[in-house]
Amino acid sequence: MEALKSKIRHVPDFPKAGILFYDITTLLRDREGFRAAVDSLADPFEATPLDLVVGIESRGFILGAAVADRLGVGFVPIRKFGKLPSTTVRVTYDLEYGTDSLEMHRDAVESGQRVLIVDDLLATGGTARAAVDLIKQLGGSVHGLAFLIELVDLNGRARLEGEQLHTVLQY
Numbered sequence: 210m211e212a213l214k215s216k217i218r219h220v221p222d223f224p225k226a227g228i229l230f231y232d233i234t235t236l237l238r239d240r241e242g243f244r245a246a247v248d249s250l251a252d253p254f255e256a257t258p259l260d261l262v263v264g265i266e267s268r269g270f271i272l273g274a275a276v277a278d279r280l281g282v283g284f285v286p287i288r289k290f291g292k293l294p295s296t297t298v299r300v301t302y303d304l305e306y307g308t309d310s311l312e313m314h315r316d317a318v319e320s321g322q323r324v325l326i327v328d329d330l331l332a333t334g335g336t337a338r339a340a341v342d343l344i345k346q347l348g349g350s351v352h353g354l355a356f357l358i359e360l361v362d363l364n365g366r367a368r369l370e371g372e373q374l375h376t377v378l379q380y
Contacts, residue, residue: 213249214378216242217358231358231380233268233329247272249377250327250355251279257352260322261285265311265340266292272357273327280325285317287340298346302339311339313347320348331356331376334365341372 216239218232236242250272263285264273270286277284290299290310297312318324326340331354341351351372359365359376366374 210249210378213242213245217378231330233357237271243275246357246377247275247279250357250375251276253375254280254325254353254355257325258323259325259352261318261349262325262327263287263313263318263340263344265326265328265336268329269327272329276325276327276355282325285313285324287311287313287343298343300339300342300346302335302342304335309336311336311343313343315347318344318347318349322349323352324349325352326354327356328354329357331359331365331369331374332363334363334368337365338368341369 216236218235220230220232222228223230236246259280259282261283262273262277264270265287266289274284290312293312293314296315298315299310299312301308301310324344328337331337337354344351353373353375354369355375357377359379361379
């Protein structure tokens with residue numbers, strides 16, 4: 210996993226002072242690194258019966274679509290408010306500095322479908338919790354969440370208690 214970590218650029222003070230941003234674009238452009246990252250996200254779920262992978266905007270789209278392809282299932286995006294063209298369901302959730310909303314198409318997940326959520330980063334867990342809530346609101350069954358990076362000190366796992374979590378890299 211150190212090889213994957215070495216391919217991620219660290220950008221201090223982005224998007225604001227005091228934040229260290231883990232830029233995965235340097236990993237994505239590396240053929241072997243990208244393949245290893247997707248394999249590491251998908252492999253634990255190869256034997257899990259799934260119908261869909263859901264990716265959270267925006268880097269979750271890149272990783273999630275690749276994982277869906279690897280697992281041979283469909284892909285569904287979860288987007289920020291106002292970005293989807295058809296009828297949506299929405300969840301609003303708290304951030305450190307306010308609130309945000311996520312949406313997905315009302316017909317994106319059918320009742321009983323088995324879903325894996327994929328994103329690049331687990332930090333405080335708020336966005337991931339909102340994604341779980343959206344899928345359950347539509348009657349889907351969350352069979353796991355997979356993250357490329359987990360910021361352990363921010364304790365995002367606490368907001369996802371009871372869910373099956375897989376993280377590839379921990380900082």
